[in-house]
Amino acid sequence: MSRILYPALASLWCLLAVFASARSVRLAGDDFAKSCYREPLPDISPSSANRTVPWDIARGPGECCSSLDEVRAGIDKVDADLLMLLSQRAALVREATRFKPTRSNVDVPSRDTEVINGAVEGSVKVNLPEAIARAVFTAIINSSVDFELCIFDAFNGGF
Numbered sequence: 140m141s142r143i144l145y146p147a148l149a150s151l152w153c154l155l156a157v158f159a160s161a162r163s164v165r166l167a168g169d170d171f172a173k174s175c176y177r178e179p180l181p182d183i184s185p186s187s188a189n190r191t192v193p194w195d196i197a198r199g200p201g202e203c204c205s206s207l208d209e210v211r212a213g214i215d216k217v218d219a220d221l222l223m224l225l226s227q228r229a230a231l232v233r234e235a236t237r238f239k240p241t242r243s244n245v246d247v248p249s250r251d252t253e254v255i256n257g258a259v260e261g262s263v264k265v266n267l268p269e270a271i272a273r274a275v276f277t278a279i280i281n282s283s284v285d286f287e288l289c290i291f292d293a294f295n296g297g298f
Contacts (some may be wrong), residue, residue: 175268176262176263176266176267176269177268177269178259178269178270178273179270180268180270225279228279228283229283229286232283232286232287232290233286233287233290235287236287236290236291236294239287239291242288242291242295245284245287245288246284246288251280251284254276255273255280258272258273258275258276259273259276
């Protein structure tokens with residue numbers, strides 16, 4: 140009996156060691172959500188499972204927090220920083236209007252595309268999902284064009 144049991148236990152031990160080793164490699168190097176950072180977003184079936192995920196699996200780049208309140212405080216800080224950066228960007232958009240002689244020069248679609256594509260390409264370097272970069276920069280460009288047209292018209296007596 141021991142001649143059968145010991146080899147079986149040894150095989151089981153080896154399998155457990157391989158599983159544990161593979162799991163630690165996955166945790167250290169692979170991100171289960173990696174495909175969610177590329178465009179298009181993957182077609183993943185909705186999960187009805189419990190959304191509580193153990194920290195050793197769920198954490199990704201930029202681990203920072205031990206509670207949802209800490210996460211929200213961090214998000215609030217980033218949002219405040221984004222508002223300041225968007226304000227600076229709007230000031231530069233307004234400044235750009237000075238160099239555009241006609242209303243038709245305000246929106247340059249090739250430049251819009253260049254900015255959006257540059258953001259999507261750059262998102263990979265900063266671990267930002269491409270879909271978020273595209274959506275945010277498309278919204279920034281579209282609203283900036285409207286803002287710049289308003290500035291152009293206001294300066295030229297359009298109001």
